[in-house]
Amino acid sequence: MGPKKVDAAANAQATAEAIDDTMSPEDLDDLRKEVRKLRDLVTAEQKYAAQYNDEKLRHNYFWLISKKELEDR
Secondary structure, three states, X not given: OHHHHHHHHHHHHHHHHHOOOOOOHHHHHHHHHHHHHHHHHHXXXXXXXXXXXXXXXXXXXXXXXXXXXXXXX
16 A cells, blocks of 8 residues: 555645746645645544544443343343
8 A cells, every 4th residue: 555655645746836827825824724724524424433442342241241241130
């Protein structure tokens, strides 16, 4: 998977360098704000996904313990 990421990064860099940068500073600021907002959303989604997985593992663990206790009785 390493080479694909490197290729994607190289392609993105080449595309970015090929673009004629004629945007106004205000537009660039708006884009930066949008990128920050999207990055924050992605971070929050990753946090919620990790919490979900932790809860799922915890429930599964308690289910196994309860099942084992019931079988022992």
